[in-house]
Every structure is written in C-alpha cells, then in structure tokens.
Amino acid sequence: MYGFNESLDEAVVKPVATAYKESLPEIVQIGVRNFFSNLEDIFIGVNNLLQGKPVEAASDWTRVALNTVFGGVGLLDWASEIGLEKHNEDFGQTFGRWGVGDGPYLVWPVLGSSTLRDTAGRIIDIRVDPLRNHKPIATRNVLILTNGISRRAYLLDASRLLEEAALDKYVFQRDAHLQRRRSLIHDGSPPRESASGRPFSADAGVSPVPASSDSDVGQPRAALPPALATSVRGE
Numbered sequence: 001m002y003g004f005n006e007s008l009d010e011a012v013v014k015p016v017a018t019a020y021k022e023s024l025p026e027i028v029q030i031g032v033r034n035f036f037s038n039l040e041d042i043f044i045g046v047n048n049l050l051q052g053k054p055v056e057a058a059s060d061w062t063r064v065a066l067n068t069v070f071g072g073v074g075l076l077d078w079a080s081e082i083g084l085e086k087h088n089e090d091f092g093q094t095f096g097r098w099g100v101g102d103g104p105y106l107v108w109p110v111l112g113s114s115t116l117r118d119t120a121g122r123i124i125d126i127r128v129d130p131l132r133n134h135k136p137i138a139t140r141n142v143l144i145l146t147n148g149i150s151r152r153a154y155l156l157d158a159s160r161l162l163e164e165a166a167l168d169k170y171v172f173q174r175d176a177h178l179q180r181r182r183s184l185i186h187d188g189s190p191p192r193e194s195a196s197g198r199p200f201s202a203d204a205g206v207s208p209v210p211a212s213s214d215s216d217v218g219q220p221r222a223a224l225p226p227a228l229a230t231s232v233r234g235e
Helices: 002-023 027-048 054-070 089-098 116-128 137-154 156-166 169-185
Strands: 105-108 112-115
Touching: 002 137, 002 156, 002 169, 027 054, 027 089, 027 116, 027 137, 089 116, 089 169, 105 116, 105 169, 112 116, 112 169, 137 156, 156 169
Parallel strands: none
Antiparallel strands: 105 112
C-alpha cells in the first residue's frame, strides 16, 4: 500500500501540487490554507475539551469566531496575530490521551500512515468534518480536492527532505509518524519509555523527556528536520 501511494503521488498528486504552488501567488495559497485551518479549529476545540483542556478549547473557538468574522471566513488568520495559538488535536489523539494504545501501524490508500487507534479516530473526524458534510456534493468534492492539493503543495519541500534523508523511506516515515503522534498526544512532552515500550512509572523517579531526545529508549534515533516532522500525516 505504501508503494501504491508513492506511485500515485509521483504520477498525479505531486505534479498537480507543484503546478498549484508555481501558478498561484503565495498570498492566495496562504488564504486557502487559513480557510481550511479555520474549519479544523471547530473540532480541535472539541477534542481539547474532551482531553480536559477547557482553556485551550475556549482559545480554539475564539480563533474560529475572530477569523470567521474579521478574517473573511478564515482567509486571514487574525487570531494568530493577536497571540491565540493554533493547536493540533484530533480524535485519535483524544483516544491516546484516554489511554488507548496505538495498535498496529497501518498505511491506508491515499490517506497514508496511521495506526489502528488513529484509524478509529479518523472515522469520527470524517463523520463530523463540516467540509465532508457540506452540500451540494459537487461543491464538497471541489473543496476536499482543493484542501488536499493545498496540503500537498505546502509539503513539497518536506517530501524532498525525506527523499534525501532516508535510506529506507518506508521505515523512516513509519518511525517518524509514530514518534510525532506520540509527541502530539502528550503535547510535546511524552513520558520516557522502557525497553519494553511501556512508559516508566512515575514512582520510579524518572522524569519525562521530550520525544526528540536521543535518550528515549524505543524512539527512532534519526533527528527529524522541523519541516520533515510536519510532513507525516496524523496530522
């Protein structure tokens, strides 16, 4: 399935994304990303609330209100300009915060890297996504396609880094994806894991360390460039 996605990307998705990036002014591309990002903030707030973070949830919904009203339905990101941080939460992360394990690593057609837990979360994400529930269907499909092309165009530089950095792209992307998802679930400070892959007990006196630390047992040793770290889905 990974090979299928790579072939599809090289034959269709990457050329279209490259043409999109080269033909549209940067300000238009930023506006498109901001518009779809504003829609995402609605359920990012829901997930922050479900994870027991009401302050972050309130911030997310305030972002939606400000950017919708004063940013031309989200084309301008006024909220970030005044210091309201953009968060990254989804139902897969919420399940992780509730203690649900990753399960096996999976690669889905078109959607790419995932885990069993995140697949369950993705199903809910899709069911509640206002973009995918938009009517008429023809307009919905155009919006979904535009969002996908915009995302791929934004990650063109990161994908080049992946090609240059990895001897085995599949293994590198798998490890990077799992490391990034674990970091996102714990808001950038995941607990240190033992050799068995289980977190150390707090009673053992071991303090958590960031996922990017080379001292993490069971974590990939390759340091990820910031742009590359954001290129793996799961997002």
